[in-house]
Amino acid sequence: xxxxWFHKFGSPPHIYRIAGSLAPWFGxxxxxxIIAALYAGLVLAPPDYQQGDGFRIIYVHAPSAxxxxxxxxxxxxxxxIGLIWRMKVAHAAAASCAGIGAWFTVVxxxxxxxxxxxxxxxxxxxxxxxxxxxxxxxxxxxxxGLRSGIDDLxxxxxxxxxxxxxxxxxxxxIRYSVEWWNSIHQAPSVMKxxxxxxxxxxxxxxxxxxxxxxxxxxxxxxxxxxxxxxxRERSASWVKEALQ
Amino acid sequence: xxxxxxxxxxVRTGALAAAFKVxxxxxxxxxRRPGQLLQPLAFFAVVTLLFPLGYTPELEKLRAxxxxxxxVGALLASMLALESLFRxxxxxxxxxxxxxxxxxxxxxxxxxxxxxxxxxxxxxxLMAPILGIALGVPVAAMPGILSSLALGSVTLSLIGAVGAGxxxxxxxxxxxxxxxxxxxxxPVLIFGARATELxxxxxxxxxxxxxxxxxxxxxxxxxxLAAAAAVRIGVE
Numbered sequence: 001x002x003x004x005w006f007h008k009f010g011s012p013p014h015i016y017r018i019a020g021s022l023a024p025w026f027g028x029x030x031x032x033x034i035i036a037a038l039y040a041g042l043v044l045a046p047p048d049y050q051q052g053d054g055f056r057i058i059y060v061h062a063p064s065a066x067x068x069x070x071x072x073x074x075x076x077x078x079x080x081i082g083l084i085w086r087m088k089v090a091h092a093a094a095a096s097c098a099g100i101g102a103w104f105t106v107v108x109x110x111x112x113x114x115x116x117x118x119x120x121x122x123x124x125x126x127x128x129x130x131x132x133x134x135x136x137x138x139x140x141x142x143x144x145g146l147r148s149g150i151d152d153l154x155x156x157x158x159x160x161x162x163x164x165x166x167x168x169x170x171x172x173x174i175r176y177s178v179e180w181w182n183s184i185h186q187a188p189s190v191m192k193x194x195x196x197x198x199x200x201x202x203x204x205x206x207x208x209x210x211x212x213x214x215x216x217x218x219x220x221x222x223x224x225x226x227x228x229x230x231x232r233e234r235s236a237s238w239v240k241e242a243l244q
Numbered sequence: 245x246x247x248x249x250x251x252x253x254x255v256r257t258g259a260l261a262a263a264f265k266v267x268x269x270x271x272x273x274x275x276r277r278p279g280q281l282l283q284p285l286a287f288f289a290v291v292t293l294l295f296p297l298g299y300t301p302e303l304e305k306l307r308a309x310x311x312x313x314x315x316v317g318a319l320l321a322s323m324l325a326l327e328s329l330f331r332x333x334x335x336x337x338x339x340x341x342x343x344x345x346x347x348x349x350x351x352x353x354x355x356x357x358x359x360x361x362x363x364x365x366x367x368x369x370l371m372a373p374i375l376g377i378a379l380g381v382p383v384a385a386m387p388g389i390l391s392s393l394a395l396g397s398v399t400l401s402l403i404g405a406v407g408a409g410x411x412x413x414x415x416x417x418x419x420x421x422x423x424x425x426x427x428x429x430x431p432v433l434i435f436g437a438r439a440t441e442l443x444x445x446x447x448x449x450x451x452x453x454x455x456x457x458x459x460x461x462x463x464x465x466x467x468x469l470a471a472a473a474a475v476r477i478g479v480e
Contacts, residue, residue, distance in 0.1 A: 138427040145423055149414040158477045159410050163424065166406055166470050170428050173459070177431035184438065 012229045013238045015089045019222040019229075027219035033212030041205035048202075054118045057111050059205055063213040065108035065129070068136060069171070071101035071217060075143075076168035079161035089225075091157035092232060094164060095147060096224035100217060102140035109133050128182035132175050139167045153232065251338075255346035262347045263355040270359035280328070284364045285371055288321040292375040303380030310379040311440035315433050317375070318368045318393060319400060323425060325364040326404040327418050329356060330475065334412050339479045353475055354468040357405040365397030381444055388443025395456040396436040402460075402467035403428045409471045412478025432459060 008014045041059035048055040075097035082090035112130050113123045124130070146163055150156035233239050252269065253262040274281055295313050296306060306313075333339045333356075342352050372393050373386045381389070407425035411417035439452035 135427050135430055138423065142420070142424040142427065145420050146410060146414070149411070149417065149420050152413065155413050155477055155480070159413065159474060162406075162470055162474050162477065163410055166428065169466065170431075173431050173462075174427070177434045177455075181434040181438070 010085075010087045010089060012089055012092075012233050012236070013242070016226055016229050016242065019226050023219050023222040023226075026215045026222065030212050030215035030219055033208055033215065037205045037208035037212055040208065045202045045205055046199075051119065054115065057115045059209050061108055061111035061115060062206060063210045064104045064111065065133060066210060067213050067217055068101055068105040068108055068133065070214070071097050071104060072136065072139070072164075072171065073168060074221075075101060076164040079164040083158060083161040083165075088157070088232070089229065091161065092228040093221070093225050094161065095157075096221055096228045098140060098144050098147070100220055100224070102137065102144065104213075104217075105133055105137045105140060109137065126182070128175075128179045131182070132178045135174050135178070136171070139171070143167065251341050251345055253345070253347065257347070259348050259351045262345075263351040266352050266355040267359050270356060271362065274359070274363050281363060281367070284321040284325045285367055287324055288317045288368055288371060289375060291317040291320060292378065295379070307380040307444060310376060310381050310444060311437040313379060314372050314376060314389070314393075314440060315396070315437045318372065318397065319426070319429055319433060321368055322364055322397060322400045322404060323422050325360065326408045326421060326425070329360050329405060329408040330412055330478075331408075334479060339412075339475060343476065343479060349472040349476060350468050353405065353409070353472045354464075357401050357468060357471065360405065361398055361401040365401050366394070369393040369397055382446075384446060385440070385443040388449050389440050392436050392439035392443070392449065392453060392456060395453065395460050396432045398460045399432045399456070399463045400429055402463035402471075403432075405471040406467055406474055409474030409478055412475065432456065435459065 037059065042056055045056070047053050075094045078090045078094040078097065081087055082094060109130065112127075112133070116125055116127075116130075117123050143160055143163055147156050147160045150159055230239060230243075252265045257265070292313055295309070299309070300306065330339060333342075342349060369390060372389050373381075376386065376389055377383075404421075404425050407421050407428075410424060411421045414420055435452045435455045439449045439456065442449040442452065
């Protein structure tokens, strides 16, 4: 079997070019999907029979919470690839994931708090999902802190990769233990998100938004990856040619 | 390859024997500086005794928050002692000798983790009942507190060893070390505090104890590998 395609993924100029040409293919559909889903979710979808219009924040809250976890998985996968095959570009990809993931976590926390105000009467309740998101934010902050704390780039890459892998093993355990903790200390919360009977005209915008956010993540990740590659390869001759 | 000079073992020593020698060396070094051994214990005591002063001296109310106070105190005290786990060995070149001595690094790191538990986790566990009494915990709850802290502190040492290895290359890494390890310690805190709570209420605590034990087993299988990888990265 011919493996040159695989080795090409280790070449920064090659990835730089590919990322540049792929980014718009993710970015434009993402923009269109998000606008369409916003219209469908905020205008077309009927109000909830219990929560009225308040439930509509789900169209931002749920997709960003989903992405915050997924991005950690992508980051850990990229980090593991970088660690195992010593692929510098994979480390650059992991580095460019962290910031986006942390911001999605912050967005899900803030929208969760805003949603909590009308539903629970207070901005913060130690709800298992909110608590797990908060811990996830600290995992992201630790990852970024470790990355910026080590001066040597290669060492920072590998140390943060080990941390990302340890974190990804721990995330399910943390989620489970927080659920368990909550089931003991609190009465079941008023809000049950996992209603199987969510009608199609409410669900469709949510799925559109989810796809839109995922594509948006891919586009932003590629742009940040390009910047990260340029920063890392700033003394290479191909960068001078590429930037002319 | 000749054996490095300041290690008491070489390529020919068995892996288990080498690990024992590392453990022996760490314990002996620690015993020669008893002041450092007492620091986490004193820290644990001070943190616990701040609560009656800052919250309320009523034993009834203190008993209600005792599980959280004991576990958070033990967690922080265990973290405090972690910084010195690899730092001196990194500074005087012992870790480099570990890498080139031909012994599997995982075994040596596991031995160092075990020494950290024997020197901080175990004393903290033994001290918790005394502090528990100060918080109004009934004597009947002591076996539960001892067993849950003994199991939980093993996992804390294991998680901490990974964090300490990762922050080897970081200047003034103490705060970062806590930021890395505390979120990972959340499950231990939850199950441990729950076990303590059940022990104080006089109920069966086998459920959370089993969960703590499973975390300890999972940690003992995976954490030394991650810690060894982290040390290798930090020293190279």
